[in-house]
Amino acid sequence: MKSKCLIFVFSLITIGTNAQVTASLKNGKPISPDLFGIFFEDLNYAGDGGLYAELIENRSFEYSLHENENWSPFTAWKYFRRGFAIGTAYVETSLPVHPNNPHYVVLTVDVADNGIGFKNSGFDGIAVKAGEKYDFSIFLRQISEQPIPIAIQLVDKKDAVVGQVDLVTQTKEWKKYTATIIPTQSSDSASLVILAKAKGKVAMDVISLFPQKTFRKRTNGLRADLAQAVADLKPAFMRFPGGCLVHGDGLGNMFHWKNTIGPIEERVEQRNIWNYHQTSGLGYFEYFQFCEDIGAKPLPVVPAGVSCNNSGQNWNEGQQCIPMSEMNDYVQDVLDLIEYANGPAASVWGAKRAAAGHPAPFNLQYIGVGNEDRQTPGFRERFKMIYDAIKAKYPAIIVMGTVGGLSEGEDIELGWKFGRELNVPFLDEHYYKKPEWFLSNHTRYDSYNRTGPKVYLGEYSTIGSTLYHALCEASYMVALERNGDVVRLSSYAPLLAKEKRTQWATDLIYFTNRSVFLSVNYYVQQLFSLNDGDRYFDGVVSYAKPDSLRAASCVSDSKTGDVIIKLVNVAAQPAQFAIDLSRFKGISSSGDITILSGDMNAKNSFANPHAIEPDTKAFKISKSFQYNVPASSLTIIRVKTKK
Numbered sequence: 001m002k003s004k005c006l007i008f009v010f011s012l013i014t015i016g017t018n019a020q021v022t023a024s025l026k027n028g029k030p031i032s033p034d035l036f037g038i039f040f041e042d043l044n045y046a047g048d049g050g051l052y053a054e055l056i057e058n059r060s061f062e063y064s065l066h067e068n069e070n071w072s073p074f075t076a077w078k079y080f081r082r083g084f085a086i087g088t089a090y091v092e093t094s095l096p097v098h099p100n101n102p103h104y105v106v107l108t109v110d111v112a113d114n115g116i117g118f119k120n121s122g123f124d125g126i127a128v129k130a131g132e133k134y135d136f137s138i139f140l141r142q143i144s145e146q147p148i149p150i151a152i153q154l155v156d157k158k159d160a161v162v163g164q165v166d167l168v169t170q171t172k173e174w175k176k177y178t179a180t181i182i183p184t185q186s187s188d189s190a191s192l193v194i195l196a197k198a199k200g201k202v203a204m205d206v207i208s209l210f211p212q213k214t215f216r217k218r219t220n221g222l223r224a225d226l227a228q229a230v231a232d233l234k235p236a237f238m239r240f241p242g243g244c245l246v247h248g249d250g251l252g253n254m255f256h257w258k259n260t261i262g263p264i265e266e267r268v269e270q271r272n273i274w275n276y277h278q279t280s281g282l283g284y285f286e287y288f289q290f291c292e293d294i295g296a297k298p299l300p301v302v303p304a305g306v307s308c309n310n311s312g313q314n315w316n317e318g319q320q321c322i323p324m325s326e327m328n329d330y331v332q333d334v335l336d337l338i339e340y341a342n343g344p345a346a347s348v349w350g351a352k353r354a355a356a357g358h359p360a361p362f363n364l365q366y367i368g369v370g371n372e373d374r375q376t377p378g379f380r381e382r383f384k385m386i387y388d389a390i391k392a393k394y395p396a397i398i399v400m401g402t403v404g405g406l407s408e409g410e411d412i413e414l415g416w417k418f419g420r421e422l423n424v425p426f427l428d429e430h431y432y433k434k435p436e437w438f439l440s441n442h443t444r445y446d447s448y449n450r451t452g453p454k455v456y457l458g459e460y461s462t463i464g465s466t467l468y469h470a471l472c473e474a475s476y477m478v479a480l481e482r483n484g485d486v487v488r489l490s491s492y493a494p495l496l497a498k499e500k501r502t503q504w505a506t507d508l509i510y511f512t513n514r515s516v517f518l519s520v521n522y523y524v525q526q527l528f529s530l531n532d533g534d535r536y537f538d539g540v541v542s543y544a545k546p547d548s549l550r551a552a553s554c555v556s557d558s559k560t561g562d563v564i565i566k567l568v569n570v571a572a573q574p575a576q577f578a579i580d581l582s583r584f585k586g587i588s589s590s591g592d593i594t595i596l597s598g599d600m601n602a603k604n605s606f607a608n609p610h611a612i613e614p615d616t617k618a619f620k621i622s623k624s625f626q627y628n629v630p631a632s633s634l635t636i637i638r639v640k641t642k643k
């Protein structure tokens, strides 16, 4: 029996909701099963030097002054000799392994003594583990008459050898040599040394070292621990390869997917818009494969025929358009991408996918066209060409248009108007805002028109890593669930950041060569993904005094039959919520509860990686109950139902 003092005047927690939202049925309203995904961009050395498991920096001698005034083809390499060896080295371009990969080094050995050649310390040191296998490869072209013995050494900080293999040049043509090195000692700061051990002349290129233990043991694969951290987010989809990286810093810097497939020595390398070097080793095949490996739907983004708004450091005025005379070819490239992903193995581009080891299609459903592009006539004309061509040839593919990079203003308004005119299925919104913005804009999507284009919230973040920031994101994600009929997909940005090589400070996953820590924001994203649903229910959760610091949602998941309650309390005091499950049949008396809570200002870091982590335990469920939610917390109650 309830005592009088327990009687609250509860009101629905769906703060500020309008009729469209509250009208959802007793049985709930269908919401997107793909609501929580991820966005991967090679920013902060997320790809090269990060997720892409290559251990050698500048493996193809393609770094150049044009990408960084301090760079040259020898960046990351040192001339190295043992004993009294004497020789010279220079960079050549006259007879490359492949025209896409023009630079290589030529080493002349006058006195071999104990060997002469080069040393590479990878991306801030190479991390190796004793007893594990590392795949080494190199392209060599013997220029002098006699074969040249070459020693490949893994060395520690003091240049002591911790692993070695030897080979001998076999031909005066370029040839790829491979070997496996097993270090006898672990090191976080090893280097790779290549030493010619006889008088003569030899050309070298594409010097590569990979751990055999990549994610799912893929060749040219991904760093296992980082890939696992991404996989553990259980994303419904993955948007890639960017962001600004896609449309590029001017037309010459656009990301063209065809440059990133095939043997690595034939891929086109280029400056990344984030001012470092992209080998294209992490290319479209690897992206599709990774999506498949982690069960995420691929969502590639192609440029909309225009470059970044800020190209050439012309802030907001730098957009360049592919000349109309080249647009037909460009549109064909986009269609070819869809064939590469989904076409039969006998089709022109499907055959290239099959040749890379994947005859079955990758089941592409989504494609993004454009990124935060200004809504200029040049953009509109090109977007329409691409969109019309995709629609005509691949009507089942869902195209995501772009509406600029801000939550309000001219581009988003014009973008929505244009998207509605063309009836583009999804439009991609981006905003990075203070945490308080997310609290006070909780109702943003409640009033969005339910007809016409749906929303993909492709990039968002509170630009901070404390529990407070993460909870403000959680509060907003509750609103995304409530609006999961119109907001069909969402992804936090950015995803990964390498220590000391970061251009964008607030990210989900931070790493060094050896370690990884997960931000509090990561856990919020993960908890929403692991506890997503496909029906949303109004009126299940209520709170005595609705305000912007508390939020809640209730969804059910048709795959498991589970009912999932999310309670967010951004305030510094506990809050009591009432939960009424009486509309659900077959509610089990036991469930589990996961709580993410702690000091509002706490954050995870390399020094304290576990400061804030979720905790799950069993929880007793009744049809209707009160729950006192801790201060500064996200609480998820998962209830089983008997089917």
Ligand code: AHR
Binding pocket: 041, 043, 242, 243, 244, 245, 371, 372, 405, 430, 459, 493, 494, 504
């Ligand atoms: O996520 C970082 C960048 O922010 C993306 O590349 C771009 O789309 C946005 O401006």
